[in-house]
Amino acid sequence: MNELVEKLNKWAHEYYVLDNPSVPDSEYDKYYDELKKLEEESGVVLPNSPTRRVGGEPLKAFSRHEHIARLYSLDKAVSDEELDAFFNRIKKVVPNPEFTVEYKFDGLTMCLTYEGGNFVRATTRGNGTVGEDVTAQCLTIKTFPLAISYKGTVEVKGEAVIRLSVLDEYNRTAAEPLKNARNAAAGAIRNLDPAVTAKRRPDIYFYDINYIEDGAPATQEECFNWLKREGFKVFPFYRLCKSQDEVKAAIDEIEVERRNIDVLTDGAVIKLNSVAERGVLGFTDKFPRWAIAYKFEAEECVTTVKEVRWQVGRTGKLTPLAELEPVDLAGVTVRRATLNNYGDILRKDVKKGSKVLIRRSNEVIPEILGTVEHAAGSIDVQKPVVCPFCGSPLSETGANLFCPNRLCRPRVVAKLAHYASKDAMDIEGFSEKTAEQLHDEVGLVNASQLYSLTKEQLLSLEGFKDKKAQNLLNSIQKSRTVTLEKFVYALGIEGVGKVAAADLSKRFGDMASLRAATKEQLTELDNIGDITAEAIVSWFADTENTAELERLLVFISFKAKAVAAGGVFAGQFVVLTGTLPTYKRSQAQELIERNGGVCQSSVTAKTTLVLAGEEAGSKLDKAKKLGVKIIDEAEFKTMLGIE
Ligand SMILES: [Zn+2]
Incomplete structure (x- = not known):
């Protein structure tokens, strides 16, 4: 059993942490099953057995646990002045300080304890002294070691996060989408049911040793190396800086790069590298004096509804x-x-007159995170019972209200505007305003009516002169030849975005096959979850939808996706994954397509090449499993003849 456990743990580490498996899955499974059988027969489960990596039954409550050494949080700097003050304080005591600069991840701080070389406990940071025991939850995570070579007692510190791609994937099919990666990570770990933790697939990045009996690393750099050597997942970026300017340059680097990595970050952590020098500086009653978290300008603020x-x-x-x-x-x-x-609205307790916290991320419109306080005379928001536009009684599905009237004006306008949008039918010169005008003045309600519009009708609209009318007619005609994926996206089926539309088109090839697809066939696709699959099936089961589809198909002809002939990627089906050192994903994609390749959103049997950057996830695993050729950015550049 010891031999089996050792073997299995080595393979799991290669697979989950190093992204470099040395045996096929079937081999792993065979040994795993053998171990499980021996455990059942003997009634013995070794402390580092991989079979422990299931979380077990839901807990009634978390038990509390005292950390061996206090888990300090960090003092914060939000401006250069505050950062300079930090350097000046240190330089008074340490003349030539050396610093490390690393990402500050925005998740849940965790502490893992090992005794005699075995993992014994995981706790949250809590108040720094006492945390919650989340061992069962933590055991569902595969990226930390159950056994380490160090045999003394050690507490390692890390941040539990949900990678953004994992959150995205989860939300695509979740009935209750998770709002942001920070809450998602805390919610996944601090959930009494380990099965929920497992489903949300958190990860832990380790960055510190909180307590070690003996042989403590002498520097932060050695600490990172110790963690890596013992099999912990360490984020592959940190900078060693010998001056204040170098620290600032590293912070700038992080501020730019954080938009391209798969983990939510809100700043950088600067630590004195030498542990001996840290000892000279010591702690305040709250924070270590030798480290600081530099927080980027928060895109959050408070205002009134x-x-x-x-x-x-x-x-x-x-x-x-x-x-x-x-x-x-x-x-x-x-x-x-x-x-x-x-x-x-109820959950966040938002009322008219409330002061609310808003956050702007990449979306165009910011979101309300919660209510800070109610003003005297704040008014409750009423739940509407009829549509505010057409007065139809509303229907309720899950958490959402729907206006059932297909002819409801904003609904028609939004549908037409979506149909004509750039990523859909790409009808140039057709704006949301055009949709409104056509609805109000011409009585347009269905996209299929676009193709019988006359110049006279367009000329009757405000702002349309001969040239503008002719241009719009021309672009409507031009849009009649389109790729299947753009057309599928244009249909506006709930949950079918660009990526899903592309996947559906690749898988089913033509409209008739897509229409005939069953829910089971649909959910086989990587980017289609249960809810979207159901939405697709019921969309095609609706006779009004299919009647409109028939009318559209009279005018539409499909073309194959344009492929440049003769490029270095001709005939290649390429999947991009992870973060590339210099290229943005969109740039790499454009280069591949311009050179004859086809970019896929997920690895399929058709995939011929995977371009992988750092932090590549499940796509890379799948590619390895299928034996697909994998290249990095350097090889990519070489293929393109770029130095
Ligand atoms: Zn309505």
């Missing part, structure tokens, strides 16, 4: 939109913020 309005989207779904007291947020004036649905 003036009004909450309901919008109707192309599927009829009502979405609340809060009108705010205008506020400047990271250089942009924000006037509106989104909420998910009525339940979201």
Whole structure:
């Protein structure tokens, strides 16, 4: 059993942490089953047995556990002045300090304890002295070692995170999507049911030794190496800096790069490299004096909700939109913020007149994170019972309200605008305003009617002169020849975005096959979850939808996706994964397509090449399993003849 455990743990580490498996899955499974059988027969489970990596039954409550050494949090700097003050304090005691600069991940701080070489316990940071025992939850995570070579007692510190790609994948099919990666990580670990933890697939990046009996590393750099050597996952970026300027340059590097990595970060951590020098500086009652967290400008602020309005989207779904007291947020004036649905309003306790915390991320419209305080006379937001636009009684599906009226104006307008948009049919010169005009003046309700529009009808619209009318007619005609994926996306099926539309087109090849697809066939695709599969099936089961589809197909002809002939990637089906050192994903994709390759969103049997960067995840695993050729950016550049 010892031999089996050792073998299996070595392979799991190669697979999950190093991304470099040395045996096929079947081999692993064979030995795993053998071990499990021996455990059943003998009734003995070794402390480092991989069979422990299932979380067990839900807990009633978390038990509390005292850390061996206090887990300090870090003092924060938000400006260069504060950072300079930190350097000056240190230089008074240490004349030539050397620092490490690493990412500050925005998740849940964890402490893992090992005794006699075996993992014994995982706890949250808690108040620094006492945390919650989350061993069962932690055991569902595969990226930390159950056994280490160090035999003394040691506590290692890391941050539990949910990688952004994992969050994305989870939310694509989740009934209750998770709002952001920070809450998602905390919610996954601090969940009494380990099965929920497992489903959300958190990860832990380790960065510190909190306590070690003997043989403590002498520097932060050695600490990283110790962690890596013992099989812990360490984020592959840190900088060793010999001057203040080098530290600032490293912070700038992180501020730019954090937008390209798969983990949510909100700053950089600067630590004195030498542990002996740290000892000279010591601690305040709250923080170590030898480290600081530099936080990037928060794109969050507080403002007042003036009004909450309901919008109707192309599927009829009502979405609340809060009108705010205008506020400047990271250089942009924000006037509106989104909420998910009525339940979201209740959960966040948003009222007219409430002061709310808003956050701007990459989305165009910021979101409301929660209510800070209610003003006297704040008014509850009412749950609408009829559509605010057409007065139809609303229907309720799950957490969402829907206007069932297909002719409801905002619904029709949003649908037409989506159909004509760039990633869909790409009808140049057709804006949301055009959709409104055509609906109001010409009575257009279906996309298929676009193809019988006359010049006279267009000329009757405000702002349309001869040239503009002719141009729009021309682009409508031009749009009739389109790729299948753009057309599928244009249909506006709930949950079918660009990526899913592309996947569906690749898998089914033509409209008739897609229409005939069963839920089971649909969920086989990587980017289609249960809910989307159901939405697709019921969309095609709806006679009004299919009647409109038939009408559209009279006008539409499909073309194959353009492939440049003769490029270095001709005939290649390429999947991009992870973060490339210099190229953005979109740039790499463009280079591949311009040179004859086809980019896929996920690894399939057709895939011929995978371009992998750092932090590549499940796609890389799958590629390795299928024996697909894998290249890095350097090889990619060589193929393209770029030095
Ligand atoms: Zn309506």
